[in-house]
Amino acid sequence: MSELQAVRTAAAPRRRDPAGWALGQLREPYLQLLASQVLTGGVALAANILMVRALSPSGRGQVALMLQVVYLTTQMLLLGTERSFVASYHDTAPAVAVRAYGRLLLVPCVLGVAAAIVYTSVAPARLNPGPAVVALLAAYGLVETAILATRAVAIAAGRMAEFLYARVFESLLLLALLVTLFVADVSHPTVWILAYLFAGAVPTVAFLAIWLRQPAGAATAVPPRQNRLVRQEGLALFPAALSNMAMLRADRLALPALASTSALGLYASVATMTELLAWPLRAYADSRLGKWRATHRGGGLNTRPIVVTAAVYCLIVTPLVAGGLYLLIVPIFGHQYAPAKVVVLPLVAAAGLYAVSRISLGLLIAKGHSALVSAAEITGFAVSFTAYLLLIPRYGILGAAYGSLLGYGACLAFALVTSRVVRDRTTAP
DSSP: OHHHHHHHHHHSOOOOOHHHHHHHHHTOHHHHHHHHHHHHHHHHHHHHHHHHHHSOHHHHHHHHHHHHHHHHHHHHHHTTHHHHHHHHSTTOOHHHHHHHHHHHHHHHHHHHHHHHHHHHHHSOGGGOOOHHHHHHHHHHHHHHHHHHHHHHHHHHHTOHHHHHHHHHHHHHHHHHHHHHHHHTTOOOHHHHHHHHHHHHHHHHHHHHHHHHTSOOOGGGOOOTTHHHHHHHHHHHHHHHHHHHHHHHHHHHHHHHHHSOHHHHHHHHHHHHHHGGGGHHHHHHHHHHHHHHHHHHHTTOOOHHHHHHHHHHHHHHHHHHHHHHHHHHHHHHHOGGGGGGGGGHHHHHHHHHHHHHHHHHHHHHHHTTOHHHHHHHHHHHHHHHHHHHHHHHHHHTHHHHHHHHHHHHHHHHHHHHHHHHHSOOOOOOO
16 A cells, blocks of 8 residues: 555656746846846936936036947957857856956957057047046946956856846945935036946956856866957957947937937937837847857757747737837826827837847857848948938938838848858857
8 A cells, every 4th residue: 555655656746836937937047137137227227317316417418428438448349259259158167268258358458458548648639538537438448348248258157147146236336326426416427437437347356256266177178269269250240239239329319410309308218118128039149149059050950930939029029018108108207208109119119120130140140140140230220320311300200210110120131031041150160
């Protein structure tokens, strides 16, 4: 009888543990990456409110300009290596990955510092903010470069949880510093930039030191010439990084020039919200890039189900986002923002196309077609910018929305078509 009970117990299916399943999902790298992006977005929103209340419009504009300079500097120092590094260093030990990326960044960072020194010496007075400000921007650019490098290292080494901890600490420290500046009524823009610099540097340096102290392991040694191939693929992706930044920001620059600043305010109130729709798929593509590359090497990467799943996600989510935004614009932003309702539908559709394009371009990188990724991003930027010039003067914010829709659609179409007609290859050794 006891034996029969033992057999029944062994044969009985295990009960699912909902709590264990939920914890397992929270450990998924793409969810941790998405959480870090959402956290960054929330802190940016809070920081914007504090700066608007503490700084004059001119001071807030100076902070925004300095941040844009830092973001552009970061892209120049990385030279497109973020995604190529993730694809090539999949499942590498953290210490090995940190040293490898450090070698990749050494020459660009030295040249960047030298360029900053030369700029302070030769730039005309009206364009030269002074050695102190240039040094601050250069230092912050190096810190932002290190943050994005640790992001790539965390994805490649499977340490996204630790990267998320670093970003949580950075966010709490930044909020504490910004609230302190707000309470102290500090109105100098460079002091606010210094808070960003300090909050980003402390956790990043700490986690880099922790990772470097961990054992490398002989099984994770880097093959010869690996960094050279990562650099080559990164240079092929560099135009894509710049074009993607331009494609996402050109509408904000074109609207005040071709329409008005009030039009930009209406447009940005909706565009800032619709951009969130693409974050989950972008995080998923970044977190799976190394795995897709490894699967492709083995000949088992089937791209169609991945793209179809992404498209289904957008078809389900975009109507919900569009309806919610349309109904909540006036209650949240006020009646003066009611004209922004006209751009909800095209901007949500554009965000859906952009989200699917992140998946398609990630698959192209996994297959070794980095040059085609740059071509797709350049195509999207060219189409969107041309549409802005033609449509904004006549249709205002609606012209900008349809320009984004056309540009993101062109980028996605280019990626889908080329992925079907070109041969697969892998740039990794």
